[in-house]
Amino acid sequence: MTQTKVNVEKEFLEYVKKMVHVNEAIGLMYWDLRTGAPKKGVEQRSEVIGTLSSDVFAMSTSDEMKNFIAELSKPEVHDTLSDVTKKTLEEVKKDFERNAKIPPAEFKEYVILQSKAENVWEEAKKNSDFSLFQPYLEKLVEFNKKFIEYWGYEENKYNTLLDMYEPGVTVEILDETFSKLRDRIVPLLQKVTEAGQPETKFLFEHFPKDKQKEFSLHVLKDMGYDFDSGRLDETVHPFAIGLNPGDVRVTTKYMENDFRTAVFGTIHEGGHALYEQNISEELVGTPLCSGTSMGIHESQSLFWENFVGRHFGFWKNHYSTLKSVSGSQFHGVELEDFYRSINVVEPSLIRIEADEMTYPLHVIVRYEIEKGLFNDEIEVKDLPRIWNEKMQEYIGVTPKNDAEGVLQDVHWSGGSFGYFPSYALGYIYAAQLKDAMVKDIPDFDSLVESGNLIPIKEWLTKNVHQYGKMKKPIEILKDVTGEGLNPDHLIAYFEKKYSDIYRLNG
Amino acid sequence: MTQTKVNVEKEFLEYVKKMVHVNEAIGLMYWDLRTGAPKKGVEQRSEVIGTLSSDVFAMSTSDEMKNFIAELSKPEVHDTLSDVTKKTLEEVKKDFERNAKIPPAEFKEYVILQSKAENVWEEAKKNSDFSLFQPYLEKLVEFNKKFIEYWGYEENKYNTLLDMYEPGVTVEILDETFSKLRDRIVPLLQKVTEAGQPETKFLFEHFPKDKQKEFSLHVLKDMGYDFDSGRLDETVHPFAIGLNPGDVRVTTKYMENDFRTAVFGTIHEGGHALYEQNISEELVGTPLCSGTSMGIHESQSLFWENFVGRHFGFWKNHYSTLKSVSGSQFHGVELEDFYRSINVVEPSLIRIEADEMTYPLHVIVRYEIEKGLFNDEIEVKDLPRIWNEKMQEYIGVTPKNDAEGVLQDVHWSGGSFGYFPSYALGYIYAAQLKDAMVKDIPDFDSLVESGNLIPIKEWLTKNVHQYGKMKKPIEILKDVTGEGLNPDHLIAYFEKKYSDIYRLNG
Incomplete structure (x- = not known):
């Protein structure tokens, strides 16, 4: 028994290591594409990345992986695993279950949609025309809603998406946190805006x-x-x-x-x-x-x-x-x-150019929209209007067009919902x-x-x-700070810092 | 039948393309290692290259590959293949047969020996001490002799090694070509050496x-x-x-x-x-x-x-x-x-620093030694002496030590015999x-x-x-020049050019 366990654990770690190795090769190709790969080689390189990515995906959903998970999850085996193996198992199991629940034909259709949608988004942004992108975004949202049904959810459908990027964070937590943050930043921003700006022309x-x-x-x-x-x-x-x-x-x-x-x-x-x-x-x-x-x-x-x-x-x-x-x-x-x-x-107007104080407001706009989309409270066709209203309400500016409004970020075109928070x-x-x-x-x-x-x-x-993925985000936070997610520290930092800089108490 | 053939051909090309893709990823990692990869990542990167290389090797010797080769080699199927598929099949079949004939345990032992031998060679070169490297070189030669037995040979054992790098070139051809070349270069070199050198100090x-x-x-x-x-x-x-x-x-x-x-x-x-x-x-x-x-x-x-x-x-x-x-x-x-x-x-003394006229003589020294080793006419232990004698005979210089003599090139430490020509x-x-x-x-x-x-x-x-590997070296040569390997053109070039530069007829 122990002999078997040792072998399975070892074989499992070898198997997983191979996936990590292939991912490292993919990572280097990605870096290279973005730092100087010759442009005529890009198409072929993308195919190579595709081949290797399919390989890793196939390994993550293979029968071999299924057997490893089944074998190592048996209580009498699981108890004997090292902590690193246990955590590794947890990670790959999460992936396996997520990927295995989607019918392969649907997943393939979704991947094709993603790649088309990115091109269409580029075109739509260039022409500042949301209507071009709208049907694709609708399909992307629909696919993700179906996936949520396959994956299951607790309390709120959007939680399933949040969990992919920030395990343990939920709508309940974010609603409370973000509304507090918003309620404190908006009036502070108001005061700052009225205080008059420092000189900046020497920066340029x-x-x-x-x-x-x-x-x-x-x-x-x-x-x-x-x-x-x-x-x-x-x-x-x-x-x-x-x-x-x-x-x-x-x-x-x-x-x-x-x-x-x-x-x-x-x-x-x-x-x-x-x-x-x-x-x-x-x-x-x-x-x-x-x-x-x-x-x-x-x-x-x-x-x-x-x-x-x-x-x-x-x-x-x-x-x-x-x-x-x-x-x-x-x-x-x-x-x-x-x-x-x-x-x-x-x-x-533009998130990636925002300063540290207004930045979270840009994120909150997107959060509220995503949450609304997945709880059927917002429809894709209304996004340009809703976007502009929220921007005006929280940040006090209104985009002149879709390119500097709802179309500014690439994320949704790749089906990344739940990432912005x-x-x-x-x-x-x-x-x-x-x-x-x-x-x-x-x-x-x-x-x-x-x-x-x-x-x-x-x-x-x-x-x-040092912990890498050995600790979840919330564990790190609790172990280090003794508390959960708490926006007060950020708010206090903003209030102190910008009162000084803008001489609000002077 | 035709349906089956089409599918097998298509599947085969997909299978082979995957190998090409993995090799491209390996190639990029190789380039990166040699142009600026951070040194602390090198060990891990080498492991990644190892994983991907094993993958390609496994694909080249798999049962799937064996079946492709068997199926596509059937005359009624083979006749219907495109020229590119036929040539591709020829290439992978050659690899398959070569790799499959070596017992896996022996191959593994050989790979380990190669990697040790490279380290020992480095050490031996640093200390200019051939005796450190000798036992490793002996084993490398022994392994290659065994491989030649597995692979089979025609006329001369060394032909099997030559064929790996230059298909179609044999000892018979090289003996004739190289002796002609040597016999014409050596006296020309003699004249040049006596003619007095041009000024070069402004180069440095x-x-x-x-x-x-x-x-x-x-x-x-x-x-x-x-x-x-x-x-x-x-x-x-x-x-x-x-x-x-x-x-x-x-x-x-x-x-x-x-x-x-x-x-x-x-x-x-x-x-x-x-x-x-x-x-x-x-x-x-x-x-x-x-x-x-x-x-x-x-x-x-x-x-x-x-x-x-x-x-x-x-x-x-x-x-x-x-x-x-x-x-x-x-x-x-x-x-x-x-x-x-x-x-x-x-x-x-050093091949890689040699001018274009003496360079071929450096190669001929190595060719004669390799040929002697694989025909049991030369023993590894005698290499330093034989090396120095041949250098004196052909080029007129004698190394002071093994580092600038027999140990100068890395090739043999990696088991590359038959490459120098x-x-x-x-x-x-x-x-x-x-x-x-x-x-x-x-x-x-x-x-x-x-x-x-x-x-x-x-x-x-x-x-x-344009032809890539669609034509063999000798085909290219014949199609372009109408003749086979012929050193006369090179000799004529040397005689004309250096008579002018050294004013030998002046």
């Missing part, structure tokens, strides 16, 4: 690309990013990708008339990368060797981007370097004014982690000011990074 | 890396290398790699005290790349979509490196650009003197192609001089590139 002078790169590399190094386990490349839509903890790549984009894109983008992606670089070695070769959820991942990137990169002390330390690297751009601009300029809050959760988690960190590291501010960011990285590794 | 001044890159890109473009189907990167040991015809990458190495490494290296790898970029679209997704043999591949790189890149007319066109790019390096150096300096012939064949083929080309393009010299290299590329595409 010509800052040469190679100089931006020099500064970006400098900051990544300070953050404790390990260049022996990664590299920095240029791309159009920046991302970080963990191929394995020894190879976690950051990409960035250099805009010569706005250095903020590269600098804050690099810090943001660097935060994602630190997560992937510092996952425990014992998880390598298992599906646990990656961030535990989209939200926790985003908490890491936002922690670095906002709590470090937009911290006054950070610029007290780095401003002179930025000045000398840039040439004469910031000549005569005081540190204080520079700091205010990079923390401008301004209602705007993770972005706002990242902000909330980050603020909670920050307050917990300060209890352990009371001199946080002076560390940032002195440029010694390593203790910060180490705290995050100890409390978050 | 500081030439900044980015300027070398600029010039290298310029030359690649002139050659007709398609940058939408490729890119140029830096590496330690330069290579070109064809992932698919739309993605063929060149790598080079910049030595700031010797620009020749990058310039001639880029032209050389560019020649390989042009081959892979211009294979017919209809072969994409089959194992035929790559160069037909090592020798023909090398003929393409050497054609460009020597017949174009070391041509007087090429520099008549490009010397002023090189001068302006380099700054003041060639100030006061006449074109004629520059041309002579880059065509210096000099007996030397391809390098010399590349020279011979290239000279034959050149003489054939001149019949079609009588103004070859003026094209090179005018910088219009496209007709040259197009001629090579029409006569060589």
Whole structure:
């Protein structure tokens, strides 16, 4: 019996490792496509990615996988498994059940629809015409509703979608959290808008690309990013990708008339990368060797981007370097004014260009719409109108057209519903982690000011990074902060920070 | 019947395409490892490559493959196959038979030996001590002798190894060809050595890396290398790699005290790349979509490196650009003197640093040794002595130690016997192609001089590139030149060129 168990466990881990290996190859091809693959090879490369992805999908739903799950789930066997194997089993079982419940013909039809819908969305956005995209979006929503029926749901249909990206987070939790957040941000935003904006025009002078790169590399190094386990490349839509903890790549984009894109983008992606670089070695070769959820991942990137990169002390330390690297751009601009300029809050239409305070409002708009769609309270055809109304209500701006409104994001065209909330959760988690960190590291501010960011990285590794998927998001949160999801920390941070910057109490 | 045949043919091509796809992913990982993969990720990446390679190997020897081969080889089915399918079948069948004949346990033992032997060779070379490597080399030779017994051989055991790299080439052919070549080069080399060397010291001044890159890109473009189907990167040991015809990458190495490494290296790898970029679209997704043999591949790189890149007319066109790019390096150096300096012939010890005339002699030394080993005329233990004797006899130099003698090349440590002759064949083929080309393009010299290299590329595409593996090396040669392997063309080229450069008739 024990002999059998040992063999099955070993064979299972070997089987799973093969899937991880194929995924690593796919990851490298993805990185390559986005950082310099020759354009005439792209079509063929996409086919290769398709072949390898089908392979992994087939392995995840095979009879062999079914047998592994059945065998290792027997209580007398399960009890003897290592913790890593148990968690691995849990992961693959979740995937297996999700994938196995959808009839293959329907899944195939859905995959074809996804790829068509992305093309149509591009066209619709280009022409700013939602009606082109509408029938595709309707079908995508219908498919997902059917899938929810296959998968089953608790309390609310939308919960099943949320669970795919942020296990444990529900509509009940989000309704409470987001409404609190919204109710506190909206009036604060109102005050800020009335207070008058700081000067920002010095931000937009010509800052040469190679100089931006020099500064970006400098900051990544300070953050404790390990260049022996990664590299920095240029791309159009920046991302970080963990191929394995020894190879976690950051990409960035250099805009010569706005250095903020590269600098804050690099810090943001660097935060994602630190997560992937510092996952425990014992998880390598298992599906646990990656961030535990989209939200926790985003908490890491936002922690670095906002709590470090937009911290006054950070610029007290780095401003002179930025000045000398840039040439004469910031000549005569005081540190204080520079700091205010990079923390401008301004209602705007496009999510990915939003500042940290209005950003969660953009997410809440999408959350409410998605929830409505899956609870049959909103119809796809009404989306442009509903979108614009909510934007006006929460952010105080109304899109002039669909391209800068409901069509702005790619996510829905790929059938990704339930994903958007993770972005706002990242902000909330980050603020909670920050307050917990300060209890352990009371001199946080002076560390940032002195440029010694390593203790910060180490705290995050100890409390978050190392676990990979061994802990669920909510476990991480509870173990570190002693509480569940709580937007108060983020709200308090906004109220303090922006009262100072906008001199609301002055 | 026809229905069945169509299905089997289609399924077979799908099966083979999957192998091609996995190989493309492996190729990209290989390129990445050699152009900038983070060092801490290398071990894990090697495992991923191992997993994918085992996968392809398993597919090439599977029962499914066996059934495809059996089914498609039935005369009534075979007659109905397309030419591409027939050739594809021939390729995979050859692999299948070779791999299936070796008992798996022995093959595994051999793979482990290979990987150990490479490490030991490195150590032995570092310490310049052949005795460390000797027992491993003995085992590698023994294994290959056993494999030859499994595979069978005609006339000469070494033929079986030669056939793996250069199908159709035999000991009988090489003995005749190489002895003729050697007998004509050795006395020519003697005369050259006595004639006194041209000035070369201006070659070794500081030439900044980015300027070398600029010039290298310029030359690649002139050659007709398609940058939408490729890119140029830096590496330690330069290579070109064809992932698919739309993605063929060149790598080079910049030595700031010797620009020749990058310039001639880029032209050389560019020649390989042009081959892979211009294979017919209809072969994409089959194992035929790559160069037909090592020798023909090398003929393409050497054609460009020597017949174009070391041509007087090429520099008549490009010397002023090189001068302006380099700054003041060639100030006061006449074109004629520059041309002579880059065509210096000099007996030397290291194959990869040899000039075009002595290079084939380095290969002949290795050929004679390999042939002797596999015909039981030479023992591994005597290699250092035999090596040194042959080097003295053919090239007129004697290594001071094993590192610059018998241990210099990596090939044997990986069990690659029968590969070296391809390098010399590349020279011979290239000279034959050149003489054939001149019949079609009588103004070859003026094209090179005018910088219009496209007709040259197009001629090579029409006569060589497009076919991929649809034609065997000897077929290409016969179809283009009307004759078989013939070293006279290369000899005539050497005699003419070096009589001029060294003013032997002056």
